Amino acid sequence: MLVFLIRRIAQSAIVVAIMSVLVFTGIFAIGNPIDVLISPEADELERAAAIARLGLDRPLHEQFFAFAGNALSGDLGISFVHGVPAVELVLERFPATLELALLAMIIAVLIGIPLGIWAGLRPDSPAGRIIMAGSILGFSLPTFWVGMLLIMAFAVSLGWLPASGRGETVDVFGIPFSFLTADGLKHMLLPALNLALFKVSLVIRLARAGTREVALQDYVRFARAKGLSPARIVGVHILKNIMIPVVTVLGLEFGSVIAFSVVTESVFAWPGMGKLLIDSILLLDRPVVVAYLLVTVLLFIVINLVVDVLYSLLDPRIRLGGAKA
Amino acid sequence: MRQDPVLEVEDLHTHFFTRGGVARAVDGVSFSLHRGEILGLVGESGSGKSVTGMSILGLIDPPGRIVSGAVLYRGENLVAAGEKRLRQLRGNRIAMIFQDPMMTLNPVLSVETQMVETVLAHDRVSREQARERAREALARVGIPSPDERLAAYPHQFSGGMRQRVAIAIALLHQPDVIIADEPTTALDVTIQAQILFEVQKLCRETGTALVWITHDLAVVSGLADRVAVMYAGRIVETGTTVEVIDHARHPYTHGLLGSVPSRNKRGEPLAQIPGMTPSLLRLPEGCAFQPRCPRATAACLALPPLSGGDHGWRCFHPQEAAA
Known part of the structure; x- marks a missing residue:
């Protein structure tokens, strides 16, 4: 290790x-x-x-x-435009993006995995086909368009959810977070849904493919022959086996959600890193762009590390450490 | 005096409704099994022996279905039983062991998890007690230092050891019947011999009856009390091991026995059964073996009945009983 x-x-x-x-x-x-x-x-x-x-x-x-x-020495330069250290500027926006991305990933997992397993267990059932057709929509509809539709439907027509901003925030260790207040959560819901749509589709397809493969394995038949309940077979025997590809892809996706949630943040005027990046590129604010990308690289490295550790927890055949016996 | 059989299969028909037509994988199979008895179910690939095993536990998935017949466990018809009742019996009163030990244990769960869950699926005991039973079961099948091995994962075991684990799992509830689907086929001969010895011993000790599904007549002759030979979904010959192996009457059984290399004389070409096993979608009329049979006549276009008696065969022109 x-x-x-x-x-x-x-x-x-x-x-x-x-x-x-x-x-x-x-x-x-x-x-x-x-x-x-x-x-x-x-x-x-x-x-x-x-x-x-x-x-x-x-x-x-x-x-x-x-x-x-x-x-x-940790100094990535001073923003040409704002006149403050670039790192500060990026990190100030980071929590907003992080909480948005986390919520989107949670939505993706909570919706995607059950639907994917369902579709995988009953590939020929009407429900299974509808789920798969829906996932194709999730893949192919452009994010900005879905974002605008969400605003049209839930913010303008129905008036249930706010369409922009972070809402009320609570400071934790001096960092403002939205997810701790009801108002903040309401503000997060639409952009998070928008951001999650693509991931949900991805997770559905991964979970379905994995389930179809794993469900035919002898160890699943053996689990049935042992008299286990279907809940245990699906929830333990199948789920743990399909999580490896899901975790891999989610790890990569999580990084890219944080780094490139530019479109969603723009549509919902969410004051995160993505919006900062767009503004900085337009103004050629080099220190901020550089600082942003370096933070992003570090983020990806950390996420990959976490994914590798998760692998070893999910699959006992994978051992961390280079030295092969 | 004979007790009532623990397991009776009566005229079982399991068909698979595929796009290409109906595959009659099991087409009227009957046998019975008494306490502590070992039945060898012999046949080539595709003869329906594995499907018979799966049908007993109700583990046939669509497009397959048990069309008719009965599986009686202590008189209770399992074909008519609900999924819940079947689940109570599976792994508890009737256990199953599969062919490939590399595939039957879940690679991402520890042996302990996979054994404890089996105990807890049927008995209300504490996790500690379940673990203790798992440990005992591992020791019983000859796994050294069972305490350490419980924490291990399947990939840390050899093939033979994994099959022992699978057998230990099957033994956890001291079932009345174990259905073993070619459990030694994937193993080295030495390991195979060890496992056969252990299984035979355990069955004698616990009175567990065994259905041993295999294509290997050599294994069956050393292990089983009775043998049923299957061909294209039907039992073509059945009897005690001595009757079937040494006094085979059905030409197919003869062909199978003749195909065992050690029974041929050195230097002579190996005997073989001409032709191929028929597709289950297009079975020949009458006796399914008739197109390959050296003794077939026009009469064989009708299905021969299984002759009566303890040693029965399904043939109009059986081989003369050997002296």
Whole structure:
């Protein structure tokens, strides 16, 4: 386990280093932030001063090493636009996105797994076919469109749920969270549903495919021959076997929900990281984009680590640690 | 004096309603089993022997269905019984062991979980007591240091050890009947011999009756009290092991016996039954073995009845009883 962790951390460090180079040069290539930041009326002198102040007059590699040096001490630069440290800006928005993503994943698991197992156990029943047809819709409908429909239906026509913002929040260790208040939950529900739709479909298909395969295995027949109840066979013998692919994909999806919930956050005006990213790209606010992507990379690394640990809990045949006996 | 049989199968028909037509996997099988008796159910792949085993426990899934006939456990007809009653009996009074020990244990659950759940499915005992019974069962089937092995997962066992675990699970409730579906086919011969020995011993000790499904006549001749030979869903010959193995009357039984390599003389080509097992969807009329049978005549286009007596065969032209 310790060997596994050390190896993992070394791998992660390399990934972070490569990512930072890519992101830094990538943003540099997109355009010059000065064109956006400074008003067209500014004279040459003001321009030169601004460029020097932001360090943009130096060659790219110098800029990068200055950035990398600062980054090692946790300083990812100061936002060109907002004038505050970029990391702070990103982390400030992080809890909003995190709670939204978590709720979406919970919805995906709670709806997707039971429906998927049901469809897998009775693939030819009408209910099974309806579930599968529904999952195709979930895959193919564009997120922004579904988001707008949800707003139309539940916020505008029925007036049951609010359409934008985080609602009332409660501070936990100084971080505001919405899920702790009824109002906040109401505000979260629509965007979370919107975000969950695709994942629900994905989980349904994974769970169904897994169930169809596992249900035919001899150990399921043996479990029946032992006289176990159907609830125990499905809930323990089948469920535990289909969770491995589900956990893999959910891990990846969780990362991407947090990192790229841009569309949903825009539609529902949810003040999360995704919205910050879009705004920062439009303004070529390089430190914020870089900080955002690095936080995202770290997030993916952590999630992958958690997924690997979950594997070993789900499947005794998988052992953590590189050294094979 | 003979007691009443623990298990009687009467004219059982299990058919599979597939797109290609109706496959009559089990087509009128009858046998009975007494306490402590070992019945060898012999046949080639597709002869319906496994389906017969599954039918007894009501484990036939659609498109398959028990069409008619009865399975009497101590006089109670299980074909008419509800799912709940069947569940009470499965693993409790009638247990089953499957062919491939690599596949019968759930790979992600510990042996302890899989044994304890079997105990708890039928008896209201504490988890501790259930665990203790699991430990005893493992020790009984010859698994060393059962305490440690309980915590292990199936992949940490060899094939033979896994089959012992499966047998231990079948023995947990000291069932009246165990249906063993080719449990030694996937094992090495030495392991096979050990398992056969253990099973025989355990059945003698506990009075458990055994239906041993196999294609291996050698196994059956050493283990079973009685033998039933199946072909295309029907029993074609039945009797005591000595009667069937040494005084076979049905040409198919003869063919099977002739196909065992050790019974052939060295250097001679191996005897074989010509042709192939017929598709269950297109069974020949009358005696299903008739197209492959060296003794077949026009009379064989009608289905021969199972001749009476303890040693019975389903043939119009049986081989003469060997001297």
